[in-house]
Amino acid sequence: MSRIAFRNFTGGETTPTLCARYDLKKFGTFLQTCRNFLPNLHGDVERRPGTKFIADLGANSILIPFQFNTAAANNYVLVFQPGTIKIAQADGMLAATLSNPYSMSHVYGISFAQVGDVLYLAHPSYALRKITRSGSSPYTWAIATVSINQSLNPPAAPTATWHRGSGDGNTDNENATLNYVVTSLDSSGVESVASKIGKCKGRYPTDWIVGDYVTVSWTAVDGASEYNVYRESAGYYGFIGTTTSTSFEDQNFEPDTAQTPKKNWNPFANGNNPTCVAFHQQRMWLGGGSKNPATIYASRSGDYESFRKSMPLQDDDALEYVIASGSVDDVKWLVSFDSLLIGTAGAEYKCAASEGTAITPSKCNITVQSYWGSRALQPLVIGQSIMHCQRSGSHVRDLYYTLESDGYAGNDLSVLAPQLVETYGIKQWCYQQSPVSTVWAVRSDGTLLALTYMREQNIFGWSRHVTDGQYISVAVINGDDEDVVMAVVKRTVNGAAKYYLERVVPRFKDATAIEDAWYVDCGKVVTPAANADGKQVVCSGLEHLAGKTVQVLADGSPEEHVVSSSGTFELDFPASKALVGLGYESVMAPLPLEVDMQKGGSTVGKRRAYGKCIARMYRSVGGSYAASRPNDLWNSDAWKELEWYELPFLPEEWGKACQPYSGDLEISLPSGQDPDTTIWIMQDKPLPLRIVSLMAEVHFGEA
Numbered sequence: 001m002s003r004i005a006f007r008n009f010t011g012g013e014t015t016p017t018l019c020a021r022y023d024l025k026k027f028g029t030f031l032q033t034c035r036n037f038l039p040n041l042h043g044d045v046e047r048r049p050g051t052k053f054i055a056d057l058g059a060n061s062i063l064i065p066f067q068f069n070t071a072a073a074n075n076y077v078l079v080f081q082p083g084t085i086k087i088a089q090a091d092g093m094l095a096a097t098l099s100n101p102y103s104m105s106h107v108y109g110i111s112f113a114q115v116g117d118v119l120y121l122a123h124p125s126y127a128l129r130k131i132t133r134s135g136s137s138p139y140t141w142a143i144a145t146v147s148i149n150q151s152l153n154p155p156a157a158p159t160a161t162w163h164r165g166s167g168d169g170n171t172d173n174e175n176a177t178l179n180y181v182v183t184s185l186d187s188s189g190v191e192s193v194a195s196k197i198g199k200c201k202g203r204y205p206t207d208w209i210v211g212d213y214v215t216v217s218w219t220a221v222d223g224a225s226e227y228n229v230y231r232e233s234a235g236y237y238g239f240i241g242t243t244t245s246t247s248f249e250d251q252n253f254e255p256d257t258a259q260t261p262k263k264n265w266n267p268f269a270n271g272n273n274p275t276c277v278a279f280h281q282q283r284m285w286l287g288g289g290s291k292n293p294a295t296i297y298a299s300r301s302g303d304y305e306s307f308r309k310s311m312p313l314q315d316d317d318a319l320e321y322v323i324a325s326g327s328v329d330d331v332k333w334l335v336s337f338d339s340l341l342i343g344t345a346g347a348e349y350k351c352a353a354s355e356g357t358a359i360t361p362s363k364c365n366i367t368v369q370s371y372w373g374s375r376a377l378q379p380l381v382i383g384q385s386i387m388h389c390q391r392s393g394s395h396v397r398d399l400y401y402t403l404e405s406d407g408y409a410g411n412d413l414s415v416l417a418p419q420l421v422e423t424y425g426i427k428q429w430c431y432q433q434s435p436v437s438t439v440w441a442v443r444s445d446g447t448l449l450a451l452t453y454m455r456e457q458n459i460f461g462w463s464r465h466v467t468d469g470q471y472i473s474v475a476v477i478n479g480d481d482e483d484v485v486m487a488v489v490k491r492t493v494n495g496a497a498k499y500y501l502e503r504v505v506p507r508f509k510d511a512t513a514i515e516d517a518w519y520v521d522c523g524k525v526v527t528p529a530a531n532a533d534g535k536q537v538v539c540s541g542l543e544h545l546a547g548k549t550v551q552v553l554a555d556g557s558p559e560e561h562v563v564s565s566s567g568t569f570e571l572d573f574p575a576s577k578a579l580v581g582l583g584y585e586s587v588m589a590p591l592p593l594e595v596d597m598q599k600g601g602s603t604v605g606k607r608r609a610y611g612k613c614i615a616r617m618y619r620s621v622g623g624s625y626a627a628s629r630p631n632d633l634w635n636s637d638a639w640k641e642l643e644w645y646e647l648p649f650l651p652e653e654w655g656k657a658c659q660p661y662s663g664d665l666e667i668s669l670p671s672g673q674d675p676d677t678t679i680w681i682m683q684d685k686p687l688p689l690r691i692v693s694l695m696a697e698v699h700f701g702e703a
Helices: none
Strands: 002-006 030-035 035-037 045-047 051-056 062-069 073-080 085-087 092-101 111-115 118-123 127-135 140-145 161-162 176-185 198-202 213-217 226-233 236-243 247-250 276-280 283-287 294-298 321-322 329-338 340-344 348-352 366-371 380-382 386-388 396-402 408-411 425-430 438-443 448-454 458-465 468-476 483-491 498-506 521-526 536-539 550-555 557-562 578-582 584-590 608-620 623-629 661-667 677-681 691-702
Touching: 002 536, 030 035, 035 448, 035 536, 035 584, 045 498, 051 092, 062 111, 062 468, 062 483, 073 468, 073 483, 092 140, 118 276, 161 176, 176 213, 198 213, 198 283, 226 247, 226 321, 226 661, 236 247, 294 329, 348 408, 366 408, 438 468, 483 521, 498 521, 498 584, 608 623, 608 677
Parallel strands: 030 458, 051 521, 111 276, 161 198, 276 329
Antiparallel strands: 002 691, 030 584, 035 045, 045 691, 051 498, 062 073, 073 085, 085 092, 111 118, 118 127, 127 140, 161 213, 176 198, 176 226, 213 247, 226 236, 276 283, 283 294, 294 321, 329 340, 340 348, 348 366, 380 386, 386 396, 396 408, 425 438, 438 448, 448 458, 468 483, 483 498, 521 578, 550 557, 550 578, 584 677, 608 661, 608 691, 623 677
C-alpha cells in the first residue's frame, strides 16, 4: 500500500499519452480531465464561476473591446453584427449603434489598436477604419475610413515681392529667381503640404546688402492658426520662419534644409489595405497588405494618420521597410514591447534602432527571433511575454526576452495538451489579468478553453469550459475590482437559436456569502413574489430561459425547475432571493499514480485499488466522487457513465443552507483492481467547490 497526495493541479488537463511520463517534473500536477474547473496559481483547483445574462443580441455577434482607460465606466465591448455595430458595457447595452462595413466571416480577422478615444481597425479586405468616441456622456460614436495625410489645405501660391536696399541703385545682379512656398498649420500643429511656388527676381542670397528683403504674402486659410514659410536653397525648400499673419518679411534668413515641407505619400492607395495595426514610439505601425504582404509602414512621429515625407528624409518622417527573408511571408501581427515585435507567416522578428534609440527612416534594424511562423490572431501581451498562435493554428506559443541570447525566445504552451487545440484551432482569445492570470480562448467547435499562465513561476495549465450552447466570441474589459470577461453564447431556447451577451461573474471570494454563490450560466437574480397562498415562491422575468431546465440557488439552497413559456416557475420553499440559470457540471480527475517502487519496480501496468481517501476542501459545499473504470483514461467524457457518491456535507441547522466548509473530508473510494484507476470529483449543483489536495491510500497488485 502507498499513501500518496495530489497537492498541485497547475499542470491542468493534459493529453492521455503522457500517462506514463512520470519522469517529468510536472507529472504530479497533470489532470486527466479539467472540465469547468480552473487551476489556480497556488496549486488548488476551483470551480469556474457562472455567467450573468446581459442581453439578447438578436443575431450572430462578435466582440471587440474598446478601453479608454482602466476606469470601468470607460470600458465597452463593440458588438459586431451583420450590418450593425452595437455598443455594450459590463452591465448592459447602450442606445448607440453604428453601421458595420465588415462581413461577419472577416470580423475574427480584424486587427485592432487603440489610442485614447480612437480604435483603429485593420483587415486586408478593407480600407483602414477607425471607431471614435467623442463629446461627453452620452457620448457620440462614429465609424469612418481613415483619411491618410488629412490636414488643412495649403495657401494658394504666395506673392513674393523684392525690395531693394539703400545701395548704389545698381540692378544688374538682381536677376536671381527667389522661390518660396508656404504651409498652413492647425491648432494641433498639423502641417499641410506646401503651396504652389511663389517667386520673384532679386539678388542671389549671398549678394544681398543691407536693406534688401522680400515680402511674401498669401490668402488666409480657414482653420489655420499659423503658417510656415520656406525658401529654396540648393534644390530644397528650407524653413525660414513662422507667422500667424498672412505675410512674412524675409530678411535673408538662412534656410534650414533639415526642416522642409512634407510631401504626400500614401502606401495604402490602390487597395493595398494593411493587415495589422499597432502603436509604438508615438507612431502608428501598419503591416502587410494585399499588394505588399511582407512590408511594414510607420506614420510620422506624433501624427498617426500622416505618412508624409520630407526631402531629404527627416527622423520624424514616415517609413517603409520590406522584410527580407527567404520567402515573401505575410505580416500577421505587430506588438509594441521594448522593441516592435513582428509576426509573419514564416518567422517572428524584432524591429529596433541601435542602442535603444528611437526608430527612424535611417535607423531601423529588423532581426529574426524565431522561425515558428504566426497566424493572423491578435496576439496577447501578458506581463513581460507575448502570446501568439503558431502558423498552423494548432500550437500556442509565448515570446519573451532572454538576457542569455539578447533576444526573444519562447515555449510551446500547448505541447502538454495538444488534443485541446490541434484538431480545432482558436477563433478568438483574450487575457484576464485579475483575479488570476488567465487566457480565455474560443475554440472552433464552441468550447471555451482557459489557460492559467504565469511564466515567472513556470505555470501553464489548460482547462475546458462547456455550457448549454456554444461560445461564439469572448473579450475582456476592465472592471471595478477585477477584469470582466464578456462572451457571446449561442443557445437554443424553445427550438430557436439565440445569441446572448453574457459576462463571467466574479469568483467566489472569502467574504462572499453562500446565498451569493453564482454557479449557473446565463443567470439572473430574481426576487420571488407571493403566490395565491402568500408564499414568496413565484420567480418571473426569465423569458430568455423559457422552456429550459434551470438550477436555482434560493437563499443558499439548491433547487431545480423548468421555466414556463412565459418565463416563470415556483420554488419549492419560500425565499427572499433566487439566483436562476443553466446548470453545468464541473469535473476533475488526476492522472493515475505512477512511480518507481523500491520493491517491484515501476507501477505502470500494475493493478491498483483505492482505499481511504481524503479531500482537502476550501470554502466548498456539496459535490460527488467516483472511481474510474478500465480504459476511462482515454475517454474525456468517462465521467458521464461513472457511479457517483455524494460528498458528506450537512447543514449546521436543519432547514438552512449549508455553509462553506474548509478542511478535510474522508471518503471511501469503491474501486476495483484496474491498471488505470484514479479518483474523480464532480460538482453538478449551483454551489462552490475548491480542492486544495487529494490524498489516497493506493493498494498495488500484480500486473
